[in-house]
Amino acid sequence: MNKQNRFFRHKGLAGALAVFAVILAVAFAAGYHLPDAAAKKGEKTAVLTETQKQKPQKAAEPAISPEKAKEADCKEPLSLDASKNYHIVIEKKVHRLYLLLGDTVVRSYGCAIGKGGLGQKQRRGDNMTPVGIFTVDEIDDASSWTHDFGDGRGEIAGAYGPWFISLDTEALSGGSWDGIGIHGTHDPQSIGTDASEGCIRLQNKDLQELRSVVKVGTVVEIKD
Numbered sequence: 001m002n003k004q005n006r007f008f009r010h011k012g013l014a015g016a017l018a019v020f021a022v023i024l025a026v027a028f029a030a031g032y033h034l035p036d037a038a039a040k041k042g043e044k045t046a047v048l049t050e051t052q053k054q055k056p057q058k059a060a061e062p063a064i065s066p067e068k069a070k071e072a073d074c075k076e077p078l079s080l081d082a083s084k085n086y087h088i089v090i091e092k093k094v095h096r097l098y099l100l101l102g103d104t105v106v107r108s109y110g111c112a113i114g115k116g117g118l119g120q121k122q123r124r125g126d127n128m129t130p131v132g133i134f135t136v137d138e139i140d141d142a143s144s145w146t147h148d149f150g151d152g153r154g155e156i157a158g159a160y161g162p163w164f165i166s167l168d169t170e171a172l173s174g175g176s177w178d179g180i181g182i183h184g185t186h187d188p189q190s191i192g193t194d195a196s197e198g199c200i201r202l203q204n205k206d207l208q209e210l211r212s213v214v215k216v217g218t219v220v221e222i223k224d
Helices: 003-029 035-055 068-075 206-212
Strands: 086-092 097-100 103-112 132-141 146-148 156-157 164-168 181-183 194-196 200-202 221-223
Touching: 097 206, 103 206, 164 206, 181 206, 194 200, 200 206
Parallel strands: 086 221, 103 194, 181 200
Antiparallel strands: 086 097, 097 103, 103 200, 132 164, 132 221, 146 156, 164 181
16 A cells, blocks of 8 residues: 555544534533443432432321311400301311301300211202301291101190201202201200201300391301
């Protein structure tokens, strides 16, 4: 091989190496990683994803915090003022009716709910207490009312206690059922259980106190 041929051969090799170096530089600049590095990055991402999956989900908070409920039960009751606008929250699962002024629980009463238990009322006669936000549309003197519970004992005097606080449920029922309210009872032992045909029962003395501040338009929220 003469000198001229050797010169062109070396020049061609050098050019090829230069082109390869440029390709590598462009690849690294674009984010290319060596196989081992990519594998390690993939392992780290997989571990992170698995950790995120195992992260516990925050439980839904109850309508009334246990602290507020306990405080309302234990502390000296606040005096009630009929000129103020109270609202009511009922939690079916714990059989409690809370009377609130703003965010402050001022009374906490045990109650009975529908025999159907938790869930939404669907139709007349399903013994479910409806869930939703309602307003008081009527307050009736129920001291002379009777009711036949279908247990063979006939009409029971005092079945509703002294008052029937009627709730406007038409937006939920579409008019297919009604007659849901807060009332007293002839059976104090039923308080704290699923015992009614859909209404909310209170001890008669608690109902009397509640009646002193509830008015037409009072908001009542019922939750499971």
